Amino acid sequence: MLFLCYPRCSTCQKAKKWLEEHNIEFTERNIAEENPSVDELQTWYKQSGLPLKKFFNTSGLVYKEMQLKDKLPSMSEEEQLKLLASNGMLVKRPMVINEDKVLVGFKEAEWGALVK
Template sequence: MDVLLLEYPKCSTCKRAKRWLDERGVNYADRDIVADNPTADELARWVEASGLPVRRFFNTSGRLYRELGVKARLDGGMTNEEAVQLLSTDGMLVKRPLLIVDGTPTIPGFREDAWSQALALD
């Protein structure tokens, strides 16, 4: 199983998620979402593989999300391609932590039940 964790090292939820993975003995590659922001191609693949709307990949509680008026832009008809391009411009726009298992993301954010299911820990 190939496991990638995209996280922001200063984020308390990301720290909690890493601790949770470590306690369960999950081997994963760790990637700083700001220093190594996901590309538009990666994001497009992950959004499609997840089956979730692209808006679920936005960090809606972030300062940058509010400053850029992303909610209004999404509500105003921003296309998936435009949204993915915007997400790829700054890691602080991306919902974190993001767990990618064998190329497919779980629900963006840390949800123990979804992560357990994606990692076949149940």
């Protein structure tokens, strides 16, 4: 399982602790140092079944500075994926990816399904 996080993010720290407490093996990847690629994002987006907007860190400084709330609706899917791939701080975190699931953000109830 791949665990995408930003180590200084308190929610990511909680999620990592939760994974460890549930003895779930994972590979950690710092989203700020190793941005997801367009291909990875496209795969995860399709696998997740979520709207692409859910992959944006809407509470982040970069998102707000770029005024993406107003710009995203008029951007194509391809443009949005390229934008996400350009800066890991735009990507919602934490994220876990395994063979059949992609979870974006940390919600214990959703993540609980991983251990069943």
